[in-house]
Amino acid sequence: MPTFDLIILGAGPAGSAAAVTARQAGLSVAVIDKAVFPRAKLCGGFFTGRAEGYYRDIFQRPLDPQMFQPREKIVFYLDGTPLGDASDTLPMYLTMRWDMDAHLFDLAVQAGAADFSGHRVAALDLAARSVVLDGGTTLWYQSLIGADGVQSMVARALFGQSFDKTKIGFALEVEAPPQAENAVVRIDFDAASWGYGWQFPKRASTTIGIGGLQSQNSDIQARLATYRTRLGDDSPARVKGHFLPFGNYRRVPGRGAVLLAGDAAGFVDPITGEGIAYALQSGHMAAIAAANAIRTGQPDSAMRHYARLVRPIQRSLRLACFLRPLIFASRLRPFFRRAFANSTRVKHAYLSMLSGKVEYPQLMRLTARRLPGALWRSLRRP
Ligand SMILES: Cc1cc2nc3c(=O)[nH]c(=O)nc-3n(C[C@H](O)[C@H](O)[C@H](O)COP(=O)(O)OP(=O)(O)OC[C@H]3O[C@@H](n4cnc5c(N)ncnc54)[C@H](O)[C@@H]3O)c2cc1C
Numbered sequence: 001m002p003t004f005d006l007i008i009l010g011a012g013p014a015g016s017a018a019a020v021t022a023r024q025a026g027l028s029v030a031v032i033d034k035a036v037f038p039r040a041k042l043c044g045g046f047f048t049g050r051a052e053g054y055y056r057d058i059f060q061r062p063l064d065p066q067m068f069q070p071r072e073k074i075v076f077y078l079d080g081t082p083l084g085d086a087s088d089t090l091p092m093y094l095t096m097r098w099d100m101d102a103h104l105f106d107l108a109v110q111a112g113a114a115d116f117s118g119h120r121v122a123a124l125d126l127a128a129r130s131v132v133l134d135g136g137t138t139l140w141y142q143s144l145i146g147a148d149g150v151q152s153m154v155a156r157a158l159f160g161q162s163f164d165k166t167k168i169g170f171a172l173e174v175e176a177p178p179q180a181e182n183a184v185v186r187i188d189f190d191a192a193s194w195g196y197g198w199q200f201p202k203r204a205s206t207t208i209g210i211g212g213l214q215s216q217n218s219d220i221q222a223r224l225a226t227y228r229t230r231l232g233d234d235s236p237a238r239v240k241g242h243f244l245p246f247g248n249y250r251r252v253p254g255r256g257a258v259l260l261a262g263d264a265a266g267f268v269d270p271i272t273g274e275g276i277a278y279a280l281q282s283g284h285m286a287a288i289a290a291a292n293a294i295r296t297g298q299p300d301s302a303m304r305h306y307a308r309l310v311r312p313i314q315r316s317l318r319l320a321c322f323l324r325p326l327i328f329a330s331r332l333r334p335f336f337r338r339a340f341a342n343s344t345r346v347k348h349a350y351l352s353m354l355s356g357k358v359e360y361p362q363l364m365r366l367t368a369r370r371l372p373g374a375l376w377r378s379l380r381r382p
Helices: 013-024 049-059 097-110 153-159 220-231 276-295 299-309 311-323 330-342 344-355 360-380
Strands: 003-009 029-033 046-048 074-078 081-086 092-094 114-117 121-125 130-133 138-146 169-176 185-188 195-201 206-213 240-244 258-260
Touching: 003 013, 003 276, 013 029, 013 049, 013 097, 013 138, 013 276, 029 097, 029 138, 046 049, 046 276, 049 276, 049 344, 074 330, 081 330, 081 344, 092 344, 121 153, 138 153, 138 276, 138 299, 153 258, 169 220, 185 220, 195 220, 206 220, 258 276, 258 299, 276 299, 276 311, 299 311, 311 360, 330 344, 344 360
Parallel strands: 003 029, 003 138, 029 114, 074 185, 138 258
Antiparallel strands: 046 092, 074 081, 121 130, 130 138, 169 206, 169 240, 185 195, 195 206
């Protein structure tokens, strides 16, 4: 019977990061994905400095500039008006998930993970520690990582549902024609409610999208149409949609020997929508937790190890949830507009956070020091 130390369900960034880490720790690993790579994944492909740091640590190589195109400037807009740009907090990159995920999966297979791509899971038996594939093959594991995205079947098997429908985010995107070489990365804070719009010019296309809390954007199709008109895009590009965890991360991302990583655990920044970095980081941590548990002959202790490791991610997400009304609440919009437009420091803080130079605990301390005075000044001005 094919038995593995670790089975990883899902070969996005979380799954591939977990596979490479587990192989480095000497585990036998199988990676199952319903897709054959390369495969499409709806995503802006904004790859932050934080993501780059994890990529380097986990895969132990620099970014390929052909796949990760560096970008130097972001321009922020509110109600169609520029709030100014920020360009001094490198690095940031744009990539296509079609290429990136195939590359990461390739690295996982090169590291020695058994390749079960192109297979759906017909049955998952957590009690028996087995996975039955669509062709009838049964695989057995000591530990299982659910890296199977926002609609995770592993999360459903553990907790009855993949995500909380009242708190989930939703995003729409199109791949519009490419723009001029010098086109800038653009973020529009008003394109969605409790979310934003983006225009990411890449070599072969321009990714245009909007996303936010689903409960606040029932008219998201119309909002995207308005946004595309604002950007002057009238291309016949097909509109695609996907759920996005946006503030509803799991406080307990697993149970016993079964761990959730990346979107399956809801690890997406509730302000920026960034998920690739947390997927890499949590996939890596889940593999370390599984390896520690298996090494001591107690696979069921994996969740105990993982709970300790993911605490910094959860702390950051908790603080981001706390801070996000400052950016998204309509009552605070005038304050946000003034603070963002007038302060290089605020823009710098936002980008430093994206680049991974600053984490939410530091941002929170900065905000706590400056917020009362800034709010007071903002309320006094007409
Ligand atoms: C429109 C949109 C734009 C985004 N833009 C950005 C961005 O610019 N930057 C950023 O950092 N983040 C962005 N995100 C978030 C980012 O895409 C996710 O956080 C990230 O992909 C999570 O990685 P993951 O490995 O956890 O899951 P995924 O990348 O979703 O991978 C899950 C894998 O599991 C497989 N799978 C699922 N179910 C099964 C099953 N039952 N059996 C077998 N395999 C299965 C899938 O085929 C897939 O390969 C965006 C999200 C959306 C929706």
